[in-house]
Amino acid sequence: MVEQIHNTVPRPDAGTSAQVHPAASAVPALRAEQLGKRVPLPGGELVILEGVDVRIGRGESVAVVGPSGSGKSTLLSLLAGLDSPSSGRVEIDGAPLSTLDEDGRARVRAAKVGFVFQNLQLLPSLTALENVMLPLELRGDADAAGPARAIQDRVGLGGRLGHYPRQLSGGEQQRVAVARAFVTGPSLLFADEPTGNLDTATGQAVIELLFALNQDAGTTLVLVTHDELLARRCRRTLRIEGGRLVADTGASG
Numbered sequence: 371m372v373e374q375i376h377n378t379v380p381r382p383d384a385g386t387s388a389q390v391h392p393a394a395s396a397v398p399a400l401r402a403e404q405l406g407k408r409v410p411l412p413g414g415e416l417v418i419l420e421g422v423d424v425r426i427g428r429g430e431s432v433a434v435v436g437p438s439g440s441g442k443s444t445l446l447s448l449l450a451g452l453d454s455p456s457s458g459r460v461e462i463d464g465a466p467l468s469t470l471d472e473d474g475r476a477r478v479r480a481a482k483v484g485f486v487f488q489n490l491q492l493l494p495s496l497t498a499l500e501n502v503m504l505p506l507e508l509r510g511d512a513d514a515a516g517p518a519r520a521i522q523d524r525v526g527l528g529g530r531l532g533h534y535p536r537q538l539s540g541g542e543q544q545r546v547a548v549a550r551a552f553v554t555g556p557s558l559l560f561a562d563e564p565t566g567n568l569d570t571a572t573g574q575a576v577i578e579l580l581f582a583l584n585q586d587a588g589t590t591l592v593l594v595t596h597d598e599l600l601a602r603r604c605r606r607t608l609r610i611e612g613g614r615l616v617a618d619t620g621a622s623g
C-alpha cells in the first residue's frame with residue numbers, strides 16, 4: 371500500500387482573487403500517472419518500473435531512495451523526458467510529454483529541465499567552461515560564456531575553467547556537472563546520486579550547493595540518493611522497491 375500524503379488544503383491566499391483560476395495553482399511542477407517501463411529481452415519481457423503515480427509541487431525537494439537495481443535511475447530518466455515510458459504518462463508544468471516527439475521533448479528539457487547524471491557524462495574533449503556552455507549554445511543563447519563563468523564561480527571552479535575533465539578531481543567534475551545542470555536556470559533539477567563517489571566533505575559541499583541554488587531560484591529538486599545526509603535534507607522521500615513506489619512520505623503538495 372502506497373502511503374501518500376497530498377496537500378489538498380488551499381493556500382491562505384488561494385481563491386481570494388476572482389482572476390485566479392482554482393486549477394491554475396494546482397498544476398504541479400511534475401506529475402506521473404501509472405508510469406511503467408518494460409524492455410524486451412531474449413528470455414521474455416523485463417518489467418523495470420510499474421504503476422508509479424506521483425505529483426511534485428513547485429519548489430519541493432524530493433529524495434528518491436531504494437535498493438540498487440530497483441528502478442530509480444529509470445524513473446528519473448522518464449520524469450525528465452530523457453526516455454519514453456512503456457505505459458502511463460508524465461506532465462511537466464501540466465504539459466504531457468507523450469504528445470511531443472523527440473524534438474519537442476528536447477525543447478521542454480532545454481527550457482525547463484536540468485539533469486546531473488549518475489556517471490556525470492562530461493564531454494572529455496571540452497574544457498570545464500565549454501562543458502557548462504554547451505546547453506546554452508544548444509538552445510541558441512548569444513552569450514554562453516558569461517553565464518557559464520558566473521555559475522562556475524558560484525560552484526567554486528573559477529580557477530579550473532580551462533581544465534579538461536581528466537584534469538579535474540572527482541569532486542570538481544561533480545561540480546562541473548551540477549553547474550552544467552543549473553546554467554540554463556531550470557525550474558526542475560534532477561540529480562542521480564550527486565554525492566556518489568565523493569568524500570563526506572566534498573559531498574556536503576555539493577549538497578549545500580544544490581540547496582542554495584534551489585532556494586535562490588525556487589527550483590524543484592528531485593534527487594536519487596543512497597546518502598542519508600542528502601535524503602534528510604529533502605522535505606519528501608519516495609521509496610522505490612522492485613520497480614514500484616512503495617512509500618511517499620513528507621509530501622507538502
Ligand SMILES: Nc1ncnc2c1ncn2[C@@H]1O[C@H](COP(=O)(O)OP(=O)(O)OP(=O)(O)O)[C@@H](O)[C@H]1O
Nearest residue numbers: 409416418436437438439440441442443444445488
Ligand atoms: N535498457 C535496459 N535494458 C535491460 N535492463 C535494464 C535497462 N535499463 C535498466 N535495466 C535494469 O533495470 C533495473 C533498474 O535499473 P536502474 O538503473 O533504474 O536501477 P537503480 O535503482 O538506479 O540502481 P542503482 O542504485 O544501482 O543506480 C536494473 O536491474 C537494470 O539492470
Ligand SMILES: [Mg+2]
Nearest residue numbers: 442443488562
Ligand atoms: Mg541508478
